[in-house]
Amino acid sequence: MSDLKPITGQTKLFGIFGHPVAHTLSPFMHNAAFDAVGLPYRYVPFEVPPDRLEGAVKGILPLGIRGVNVTIPHKEAILPFLDQVDEEAKMIGAVNTVEVISGRLIGHNTDGRGFLESLFEMKVALSGKRVILLGAGGAARAVAAVLAQQSIAEMVIVARTAARGKALADRLAAISPGLKVSLWGADWGSPLPADPDRSTLLINTTPLGMKQEDPLPFPIHLIDSRWSVADLIYRPAETALLAAAKRAGAQVIPGLGMLLHQGVLAFEIWTGQKAPLSVMRQALQNALSFQDFRSR
Ligand SMILES: NC(=O)c1ccc[n+]([C@@H]2O[C@H](COP(=O)([O-])OP(=O)(O)OC[C@H]3O[C@@H](n4cnc5c(N)ncnc54)[C@H](OP(=O)(O)O)[C@@H]3O)[C@@H](O)[C@H]2O)c1
Known part of the structure; x- marks a missing residue:
């Protein structure tokens, strides 16, 4: 596991809404990526039960959260709470990435x-x-x-x-x-x-x-x-x-390739920068080996 840069008054927040969410590997790859490109961002898991999803989405703007991923069981349920959904997410009928632009919540889907x-x-x-x-x-x-x-x-x-x-x-x-x-x-x-x-x-x-x-x-x-x-x-x-x-x-x-590349695409939506692919892949592989070791 790499040492992450400290959280300061400048740190901006990203995260993932899911239920359960404790197993997620996304924080490992996104935090490693933010550090690698020198962005003062942090990505955390948010345990959001279904009856709290609307409240959690309403909290994104007031808390200044810059973007979230969405996982089971919220990918379809989040649709009505967003300001806009892009064509791809509409075609799939689900959202896995929310971008915040000028106070509006835009839904994307990078899974496919x-x-x-x-x-x-x-x-x-x-x-x-x-x-x-x-x-x-x-x-x-x-x-x-x-x-x-x-x-x-x-x-x-x-x-x-x-x-x-x-x-x-x-x-x-x-x-x-x-x-x-x-x-x-x-x-x-x-x-x-x-x-x-x-x-x-x-x-x-x-x-x-x-x-x-x-x-x-x-x-x-x-x-x-x-x-x-x-x-x-x-x-x-x-x-x-x-x-x-x-x-x-x-x-x-x-399946690790899909997990990696959906994350790469989400990173690029949020930052407008090319994602550090090899850093993200290594972070995922390290996280998987670490979790395998702990579960033995
Ligand atoms: N690599 C990645 O990045 C990535 C991304 C997303 C998901 N995944 C993985 O993909 C898998 C599915 O996720 P999901 O979100 O699509 O779940 P989901 O919406 O619950 O769909 C699961 C599908 O599998 C079927 N199924 C479940 N148990 C079955 C069984 N015993 N026999 C036959 N069919 C069965 C379900 O059938 P019913 O409709 O009859 O229930 C349903 O069609 C999970 O393992 C998840 O971890 C991986």
Whole structure:
């Protein structure tokens, strides 16, 4: 852990609203980034229960808070309390970053583009790909919305709750009317159609894999060496799904990349400066190893 610069009368505050929020890694990467570029800013976690969200948002301006991230369970609930929501956040239907400009609260969503950046960093080609999306919750919406705007061939949404899958499919039809979207049950009752011509990008957006005893979110015998397999989970760094994908010879994309890049984009929105990417990545990796060590 690095030594942070002292808090003074000039310090400006940023933070994250969540419930629970104690597990967040964002303070590590943002505080390291502020220090690295010499800004007198600090980023802290705010434990905000759902019935206090409106009050917390109303407190941002009077307290002089310069910006916040928003995490579970507030990403959708915060929408009515903001002065403006940008096009991307509207398209996703959720906000993960709030910017304060001239006394107004502006909502953004950097989750989808953060995920996309993590794919680009790993040189995952998207053109013509079949995407299999496991889950249809908040993170799935962000990821699917940005992917639907890329040149992918098809998206298969695998949802435990059919209505949630259908709602996501409808949203994608509005974003990208030409995109082929199909729905699949998470019970794998019928076999997934084979795809001999195209490689596949499989993305786990469910929480399955966070706990050691979790079942696998996908029948791993279907994974082909031409596939790329991404997991949004970053703790553990390598989920059972990613380990199985590696054994099958597939390319793997761990969730830490999305966490990093959504943070990089938020930093750039707040500061107007290029984010110190390697400092933020190192801070996240250090924080993860530190927390792993403490939980042993
Ligand atoms: N790397 C990053 O930066 C990043 C960013 C955001 C989220 N995440 C991770 O992404 C995951 C999802 O977050 P979220 O905000 O999207 O949560 P969410 O809104 O609760 O959505 C979770 C989705 O997973 C499905 N699901 C949950 N348990 C399941 C099970 N046992 N079997 C099949 N499907 C199941 C849910 O289905 P139902 O609709 O039926 O409940 C829902 O579609 C979490 O692990 C989170 O930590 C990572």
